[in-house]
Amino acid sequence: MQDIKDKMPAEDGFYMPAEFEPQKQIWMLWPERPDVWRDGARPAQKAFTAVVEAISRFELVTVGVSKEQYENARRQLPKEIRVVEISSDDAWMRDVGPTFLVNESGEVRAVHWGFNAWGGITDGLYYPWDQDQLVGKKVCEIERIPCYDATDFVLENGSIHSDGEGTLLTTKMCLLSAGRNPGLDQGQIENKLKACLGVKKVLWLTNGMDPNETNGHVDDVACFVRPGEAACIWTEDETNPFYPVAREVYEELSLMTDAMGRRIKVHKICLPKKVITLGEEVQIETKEHTLERKEGDVCIASYLNFLILNGGVIVPQYGDENDQLALKQISEIFPEREVVGVYTREIVYGGGNIHCITLQQPRGIKRRMDYEENN
Amino acid sequence: MQDIKDKMPAEDGFYMPAEFEPQKQIWMLWPERPDVWRDGARPAQKAFTAVVEAISRFELVTVGVSKEQYENARRQLPKEIRVVEISSDDAWMRDVGPTFLVNESGEVRAVHWGFNAWGGITDGLYYPWDQDQLVGKKVCEIERIPCYDATDFVLENGSIHSDGEGTLLTTKMCLLSAGRNPGLDQGQIENKLKACLGVKKVLWLTNGMDPNETNGHVDDVACFVRPGEAACIWTEDETNPFYPVAREVYEELSLMTDAMGRRIKVHKICLPKKVITLGEEVQIETKEHTLERKEGDVCIASYLNFLILNGGVIVPQYGDENDQLALKQISEIFPEREVVGVYTREIVYGGGNIHCITLQQPRGIKRRMDYEENN
Numbered sequence: 222m223q224d225i226k227d228k229m230p231a232e233d234g235f236y237m238p239a240e241f242e243p244q245k246q247i248w249m250l251w252p253e254r255p256d257v258w259r260d261g262a263r264p265a266q267k268a269f270t271a272v273v274e275a276i277s278r279f280e281l282v283t284v285g286v287s288k289e290q291y292e293n294a295r296r297q298l299p300k301e302i303r304v305v306e307i308s309s310d311d312a313w314m315r316d317v318g319p320t321f322l323v324n325e326s327g328e329v330r331a332v333h334w335g336f337n338a339w340g341g342i343t344d345g346l347y348y349p350w351d352q353d354q355l356v357g358k359k360v361c362e363i364e365r366i367p368c369y370d371a372t373d374f375v376l377e378n379g380s381i382h383s384d385g386e387g388t389l390l391t392t393k394m395c396l397l398s399a400g401r402n403p404g405l406d407q408g409q410i411e412n413k414l415k416a417c418l419g420v421k422k423v424l425w426l427t428n429g430m431d432p433n434e435t436n437g438h439v440d441d442v443a444c445f446v447r448p449g450e451a452a453c454i455w456t457e458d459e460t461n462p463f464y465p466v467a468r469e470v471y472e473e474l475s476l477m478t479d480a481m482g483r484r485i486k487v488h489k490i491c492l493p494k495k496v497i498t499l500g501e502e503v504q505i506e507t508k509e510h511t512l513e514r515k516e517g518d519v520c521i522a523s524y525l526n527f528l529i530l531n532g533g534v535i536v537p538q539y540g541d542e543n544d545q546l547a548l549k550q551i552s553e554i555f556p557e558r559e560v561v562g563v564y565t566r567e568i569v570y571g572g573g574n575i576h577c578i579t580l581q582q583p584r585g586i587k588r589r590m591d592y593e594e595n596n
Numbered sequence: 597m598q599d600i601k602d603k604m605p606a607e608d609g610f611y612m613p614a615e616f617e618p619q620k621q622i623w624m625l626w627p628e629r630p631d632v633w634r635d636g637a638r639p640a641q642k643a644f645t646a647v648v649e650a651i652s653r654f655e656l657v658t659v660g661v662s663k664e665q666y667e668n669a670r671r672q673l674p675k676e677i678r679v680v681e682i683s684s685d686d687a688w689m690r691d692v693g694p695t696f697l698v699n700e701s702g703e704v705r706a707v708h709w710g711f712n713a714w715g716g717i718t719d720g721l722y723y724p725w726d727q728d729q730l731v732g733k734k735v736c737e738i739e740r741i742p743c744y745d746a747t748d749f750v751l752e753n754g755s756i757h758s759d760g761e762g763t764l765l766t767t768k769m770c771l772l773s774a775g776r777n778p779g780l781d782q783g784q785i786e787n788k789l790k791a792c793l794g795v796k797k798v799l800w801l802t803n804g805m806d807p808n809e810t811n812g813h814v815d816d817v818a819c820f821v822r823p824g825e826a827a828c829i830w831t832e833d834e835t836n837p838f839y840p841v842a843r844e845v846y847e848e849l850s851l852m853t854d855a856m857g858r859r860i861k862v863h864k865i866c867l868p869k870k871v872i873t874l875g876e877e878v879q880i881e882t883k884e885h886t887l888e889r890k891e892g893d894v895c896i897a898s899y900l901n902f903l904i905l906n907g908g909v910i911v912p913q914y915g916d917e918n919d920q921l922a923l924k925q926i927s928e929i930f931p932e933r934e935v936v937g938v939y940t941r942e943i944v945y946g947g948g949n950i951h952c953i954t955l956q957q958p959r960g961i962k963r964r965m966d967y968e969e970n971n
Binding site: 287288291292295303304305306307308352355358359362363365 | 662663666667670678679680681682683727730733734737738740
């Protein structure tokens with residue numbers, strides 16, 4: 222299953238479906254590096270396992286794990302979970318995995334992007350990232366899914382959301398960051414996204430909530446919940462450090478129209494009431510080429526980093542006063558899905574949450590591409 | 597996909613199909629260790645690739661490869677081949693892989709055996725073998741095939757052949773060897789084989805042709821070619837070191853009846869005319885816990901180590917005077933399949949051949965188990 226190098230997905234009629242469309246399975250990776258996860262990653266492994274258990278109530282899950290951790294992961298994970306050997310530099314499947322595409326006939330393909338640990342030598346989070354770079358390809362090989370080679374372009378799935386009807390949502394903070402594709406301007410990047418993801422219109426939010434880690438991944442601040450509708454983070458508390466970005470994202474989204482010409486309806490989702498920081502009990506090893514995490518660091522904790530599944534939504538919980546409110550708000554947005562909270566404070570300590578550590582593989586389905594006719 | 601521990605395959609109606617039954621794909625591993633394969637395994641990698649190319653004319657192939665060799669293997673192997681990450685201690689998929697089973701309904705399961713490098717600390721060929729031990733499980737995980745845990749019993753697929761109708765062919769030299777299951781006698785081993793492989797009768801040849809390496813794997817000396825018919829090695833040359841064992845195998849086989857009560861018809865397949873030895877050009881690195889291979893060692897070169905595929909048979913070739921005769925004899929046995937020779941002298945230098953480095957995964961098909969009614 223070698224790369225397709227001579228064509229672009231859009232030319233072949235392939236496009237990125239929305240997360241809320243039918244899925245075949247969820248992909249994840251197993252955490253192990255002690256310079257990202259405290260205590261030899263044991264608490265993180267427990268938290269990842271809780272996420273796996275929640276997902277497996279709704280869908281198949283495949284977890285990629287290194288040779289060294291294989292038996293440990295196999296023992297900890299539920300028996301119905303598929304555990305395969307995939308080496309990686311850390312455990313963020315969303316960002317290192319491929320972007321799966323579908324076409325009208327129900328076929329599935331994928332794009333394999335360049336990955337440089339969220340900014341390469343400019344402002345990446347660790348070095349090296351050579352094993353992360355191979356993950357997308359290995360996932361496609363296991364599934365025998367044909368893969369377009371776009372390794373000349375740096376992109377993480379956490380920085381894009383598709384509505385499955387021609388619209389892509391992203392942030393300038395991330396996609397125009399100095400560490401990703403500095404040789405390309407916004408127009409060139411937009412053209413690359415259109416060619417690789419089969420989208421017609423790219424909606425550019427200005428900022429995400431973490432300038433320093435992912436450089437503002439959209440999946441912490443906003444997402445599509447169905448065609449024509451999005452959700453975003455929100456707080457009324459002006460002292461919350463994320464108040465300005467929440468307000469900005471809401472206002473920008475509310476003024477946007479999608480590829481189908483619809484003005485986007487925006488749902489607000491609360492932030493944790495209390496800002497989460499790395500406490501003194503969270504001691505993480507330091508290593509020369511890894512961004513240091515130290516006491517007092519503000520964690521990028523957002524309920525928006527949920528994962529949509531066939532019939533379900535898995536939502537981060539922090540032990541915060543707003544946990545229940547977040548579940549209620551998300552349940553109202555997805556009345557047709559069961560909303561399940563999972564306590565994931567440990568994953569936030571490592572720099573992400575449920576959406577960041579998972580990647581949905583669509584189940585290709587035949588359908589009419591309505592937006593083609595309307596544009 | 598965790599192990600089934602409470603039941604035995606035979607109780608569940610599963611049994612080992614014959615190699616000549618419909619297959620889904622072939623599994624292989626990628627050679628790399630320099631203390632088995634000369635010149636950093638580069639020549640062996642070329643030879644394995646030639647085998648892959650021959651097989652891929654008939655069937656899907658999946659090659660398991662270590663993290664370190666992934667990109668090298670991906671580059672050398674044809675694009676249509678699936679390359680997945682599977683660590684191992686060497687490259688003998690036949691022996692470290694699972695035994696696939698089928699049932700009447702067309703379901704596929706597998707047995708995962710204990711593996712100890714052909715004899716463990718008694719007379720095994722290398723130490724450690726912990727990664728080899730995990731290969732069978734990893735193959736089943738990738739395919740989501742339920743797997744029976746028989747890791748308490750040491751067995752390699754190279755030591756057994758099934759006719760798919762209740763008969764298993766093996767050798768006492770191997771299965772009763774001191775390094776495998778010394779606590780079990782022949783009757784107990786036979787019961788284990790019947791319970792795990794769903795067979796009714798075990799045919800015991802006395803010897804194989806390599807007492808020291810695999811301790812006489814059957815797949816170098818004899819195999820089933822269709823129900824009621826077998827093939828075995830043969831030479832008229834009394835000076836050939838394998839003359840005694842060839843004669844013994846032929847005579848023993850000719851007197852056997854299978855589980856269906858049929859007297860087995862035996863086809864003779866020539867040996868290479870000239871005994872193949874390790875020449876001085878074959879310099880293999882030595883390592884403390886690996887059996888040393890040195891100049892003058894007699895290679896276990898047999899045309900019988902062929903692989904049966906859907907519509908094809910892949911046969912070893914040595915640059916020997918008898919190469920063509922072997923192809924002719926095998927073509928006469930399989931008039932309905934295309935017989936393809938591949939030059940594999942390099943693989944013999946490492947201790948095996950085409951059958952040893954491959955493993956067929958059956959395509960489960962619905963069928964009547966006729967032998968049930970006749971026994």
